[in-house]
Amino acid sequence: MSREVFTLAQNPVERLHEFLLTGARLTPEKPAVLELSGTEPGYVSYRQLANRAESYAAALGGLGLDIGDRVVLESDTSASAIAALLACSSLGLPFVPVTPETPAKRLLAVVDTVSPALYLQAEGGRREGLPESVGTGRFGPGGLVIERAPRPGRGFRREVAPADPAYMVFTSGSTGRPKGVVMSHRAILSFYRGMLSQGIVGPESRVASTAPFQFDFSLLDIGLALGSGATVVPVPRALLRWPRRFVRFLRDSEATQVNGAPSIWRGALRHEADELAALGGRIRGVLFSGEPFPLPEVRALQQALPLARIVNCFGSTESVAASFTDVPRPVPDGLTKLSIGHAHPGAEMMLLDDDGVPVTEPGVTGHIHLRSGSLFTGYWGDPEATARALVPDPTNPMTGQTVFRTGDLAHRDATGELYFDGRADNQVKIRGNRVELTEVERRVAEFTGVAAASAVLLPVAESDPVLAVFVELSPGAEFDEMELGAFCLEELPDYMAPQRIHVLDALPLNQNGKVDRPALVERLSRELSPSS
Template sequence: MFTHAQNHAEKLHEFLLAGARLTPEKPAVMEFVDNEVGLLSYRQLERRTESYATVLGELGLDIGDRVLLETDTSPSAIAALLACSCLGLPFVPVSPETPTKRLLSIMESVSPSLYLRAVDSRREGVPEGMGTGRFGPEGLTVERAPAPRTPVRQESTAADPAYMVFTSGTTGRPKGVVMSHRAILSFYRGMLGHGIVAPESRVASTAPFQFDFSLLDIGLALGSGATVVPVPRALLRWPRRFVRFLRETGATQVNGAPSIWRGALRREAEELGALGDQIRGVLFSGEPFPLPEVRRLQELLPHARIVNCFGSTESVAASFTDVPRPVPHGLTQLPIGFAHRGAEMMLLDEENRAITEPGVVGHIHLRSSSLFTGYWGDPEATAKALVPDPLNPLTGQTVFRTGDLGHRGEGGELYFDGRADSQVKIRGNRVELTEVERRVAEFAGVTAASAVLLPVEGTDPVLAVFVTLADGAELDEVELGAFCMEELPDYMAPQQIHVLDEIPVNANGKVDRPALVERMSAQLRS
């Protein structure tokens, strides 16, 4: 049930800080300082937010000025984004793991007035021309004040941007998804209607701060009066440490991509099973969860409600569907179900006609008040994604053409059937293959590049790149990998490189990606 304060909230900070009025002494976020674990109450989170906002308010920034936040998820990171919300400053989250060249590309795109980072950040090479500062448990300090200006806005509104998340882009450059206060609050209200967590829950969040899934976790926990438990990123590489962390922090709900469970299921099953009475919920998103792994997770966590969260950054998510317990042995694919309250997923054919019969594949469109405003600085891409409502074009309403393919089941529920474009998901992160291809093609000697995601039974898919070389050129795979990592996040770095005489194309003259996948599959079979 929503609280009275949340129902009347119009801005992100008003919604997420409702607990400071209702349950001020209750833990809001778990904090880790110098290897010590502590709990920050809702009142303390509000006070930290207010102290940050006081410092930011003295800088003369205007409503709509962008603030870049480089940090992992933490109480201070949450306070920083809430302080930005208080002042009408859209925040742009980035990870400390973001390559510097990629960070500079984002900076060039959004022209932030202020760049804030955690006190322990070691980032170097930040350009001049913008304000800088650091934040942490002791407060927010400004290192270099932003250029003085005369504010022109008087009042922030619910329609103003709350934040901007950068994802992989089709042009080969990161693409900024702009979300308003009204849209993100609409999503939160629709999500909370599913009753996924309760006020006594402790929600373990594994997503990087720059990934919109982290904002989902924050909204799910704080919007429910529960506690956010940020999982240190380094622990995800060590299954035993990850499971031990869940036990020691008392996590009751664990959210993340399916891949976070793979190591524990294989190597720490006994330790994971010992948490069977503790963990009551698992929410996954970003990629399909292999059914054998889902079944095994259900065996080890017999009381956990497992929820399949489906959607895109452009609306954070579109649906929350309970995984049946037990998963029927005849089932070959988990459904993505129906849209959350206040939204509708429509299935349309190539002529934009509604598909209602089961089994027919079509394009998924989302009708929702939680849709993004547009892609930052890219009206052409925005117009391709936010299209006039195909079923009621005269209303002027726009819907989101997701780029996802799906079909209906016998009960009208939807199933996901892949992408209609070159977008894939890698460890829960959205990746445009064209961006990987652009970077590889910039390497000396490479004349063409095509990237594909190769399925591998029993483990994560492999990002492979096929290249052609100039006459006489030789390829050093180690050097190419290092070249890619200068600009691309680690999950976008090719894991396999294959040299071809020529890259196959289809009848339309486009790269034939299925043929590349089949070629590799045939080699593996032989």
């Protein structure tokens, strides 16, 4: 056994920052992050990334914060943002990523929920109006500067444990408030190791990341790249709205792997097919997640990028992802749905019926329960929701082991592969982001004159799904659709703002007295039909 391997055996990597900075020890001069300024590439090596993280940690270490104190990081994905999360990890400070586009009211709800000790934003950030009880600061290539010192902690912890929280990602919540998913160091490393076993990228890869920093897909990209000794290439969010600029960024950055929701490809396939095809000899991999990839678009992408391995990444924020399944090349003509395969190594997806009995017959739909070392610890401050999601293993309850009841439905084919059949609740995916329809409904119902509201999502072939809200008004109320749209955007991200608003005399009810969502979906479908 070599001295290096022996050292690793004696001091195993158990915390997030240790895992992501392995490259700083093995290949210190290699680019860890590539950022374009204009057309000039700017490289940050693994050594420089580690030094920046150490500099940030030194600034944070003198503040007297306790292990477990939360730190909100507002930024787009960048070398400095990665260094900031590494610094937090090294000090045992769970980080909560948000972006500059997060609406003020939503962000304040997050701050109120987690009671952070410190709020850090990237240089140039313009966030104001934070509570006086929260410390503030800024970070960038030149260092980390504290503007308002946080309150010092009590200093009763000494060492960061693998079971401690590493970060918290907020998703849409069924109660109408954002829900914080707490992930431990041990859980995220378990996921990273399962993912890296798939051989998706190698040390020479350049991984273009399109996900917003507050989305766990961004952390997937960072772990995939840095855990493989590769290079992270953050794609500026504004470019995704412009297909030509997006494709040219991929060309100029010499990206070899491109990750994101399926919708990032739609504009390029429609309007920049030739420019995209010109990259076909360089792009070797595409990983998508968050929503189904329309099969005609998959076929078009395979034609444009003939060397690319396309991987369907399926799962939830509560475990980052559960499976990585290669899309067949070519996609068979008779195929109607892509497989989600099997869970990644170290995890297992079980199908159970409503009574908790395993479903083994092909073609029979069941509830996906995930058994994995990468499961989240719980929902921040919500033990009831945690208990509904992390349930005793129905197949062996005496062990005390918990599994994650995902809320996803699926069936097996004759070979045992899984196929996603939708959700068992009101949760949907929009542009790769998880959305609880009840949170949209809550915001709409707060608008003056709205007595009741029901939100529905209608999938549209070869296009983004349509989010619509049907409202019932109070007697005599006046109503303005544009004002309601602006009201929603004050608190909700743009992907959660309804695209269509319909006023009804009364919301339709089913025989149980509940809003008849299928009837609303059918009505919306008729209205959007080209023959209407």
